[in-house]
Amino acid sequence: MTYNTKPLHYLILVVTLVLLSSCGSRKELVYFQDEPITSDNQSELSNDFDIRYKPNDLLTIDVSAEVSESVAAFNLPAVSYDTSGGAVNQPTLLRQTYLIDPDGNIEFPILGTIKLGGLTRVEATDMLKTRIGEYVKEFIVNIRLINFTITVLGEVNRPGTYTVQNERISMTQALGLAGDLTIFGKRDNIFLIREIDGKKKYAKFDLRSINVVNSPTYYLTQNDVIYVEPNNAKIKSSSYNPNTGVLISAISTLATITAIFLVNN
Incomplete structure (x- = not known):
């Protein structure tokens, strides 16, 4: 007696393709x-x-002194924002920052265009002290990179x-x-x-x-x-399909049923 084994061959081919498809790449x-x-x-x-400042860096630069009025002109004023949504609250004060442009420069009060790109914090601080020192004595410069x-x-x-x-x-x-x-x-x-x-x-x-x-x-x-x-x-x-196990189980069951059918016929 000969059996038609083509259905089993098809099932084996399907199972092989499923297994191959689950291989990671x-x-x-x-x-x-x-x-x-x-x-x-x-x-x-x-x-x-040492960190060196680059274009698009955001800096805060604070110039302070015992007599704050003497260095007030070298500090950016805080900007007021209303975050209350119309409620009666005090507006939020946010300090302004300096954005280093593509050429490595910032615009600094009184001093104008200053190149900070490529400098470390210590180098930038010393340079600002030298420039501001032409106008004021006894002061402190504090620079922070905030981004x-x-x-x-x-x-x-x-x-x-x-x-x-x-x-x-x-x-x-x-x-x-x-x-x-x-x-x-x-x-x-x-x-x-x-x-x-x-x-x-x-x-x-x-x-x-x-x-x-x-x-x-x-x-x-x-x-x-x-x-x-x-x-x-x-x-x-990574490419394992969580449904692969269910599919293989279903195909195995179908293969068993097909084999039993072929034997009985």
């Missing part, structure tokens, strides 16, 4: 995979831990963009802000993107080595992006 999942990391690229990343942010993406527990309250943060501290790596993060392939003089530079970290703390890019600058690549286990599981 690194090409579809991993970010920034086509950017080569060269020694020349990494050598351009400085070991200078120091870093972005952490990929296999971390809390990916996102974080504002840094001070002007010094390490790569490991940034990963700590993001809740550390997940179990699926590749410890030997932490990717850094940094902009220097308008050009993107790239580097990689290996968290398995203690030498990571000696890397010239271990301390971050404003707007740095860190990306943690997923490991192979994550890639393989």
Whole structure:
């Protein structure tokens, strides 16, 4: 007796296609995979831990003295905003900030155009003290960078963009802000993107080595992006269809029924 086995062949083909479709693809999942990391690229990343001001940075600059009236002209006035929605409340006073333009300049009261781009906080402070010192004696200059942010993406527990309250943060501290790596993060392939003089530079970290703390890019600058690549286990599981198991079970049941039918006929 011969049996028509074509139905079983079709079922086997369907099951095979389903299983193949559940295989993960690194090409579809991993970010920034086509950017080569060269020694020349990494050598351009400085070991200078001091933050240098860049275009689009937002700064607060306060000039203070024992006699506040003597330096009042060098401070931007606070701006009043009504946040009460019409209710009878006092308006909110917000301090104004200085935006560094694409040429690295700000417009400062009395002094006019001043170039701060490329300077550290200490260098900018000394320069302002020299300029303001032509008009006033015995005063203090305090500069704060208020939009120091870093972005952490990929296999971390809390990916996102974080504002840094001070002007010094390490790569490991940034990963700590993001809740550390997940179990699926590749410890030997932490990717850094940094902009220097308008050009993107790239580097990689290996968290398995203690030498990571000696890397010239271990301390971050404003707007740095860190990306943690997923490991192979994550890639393989990423495209798994949760309905695949149900489908395979249904196909197996159908195959059993078909086999019984063929035997009985």
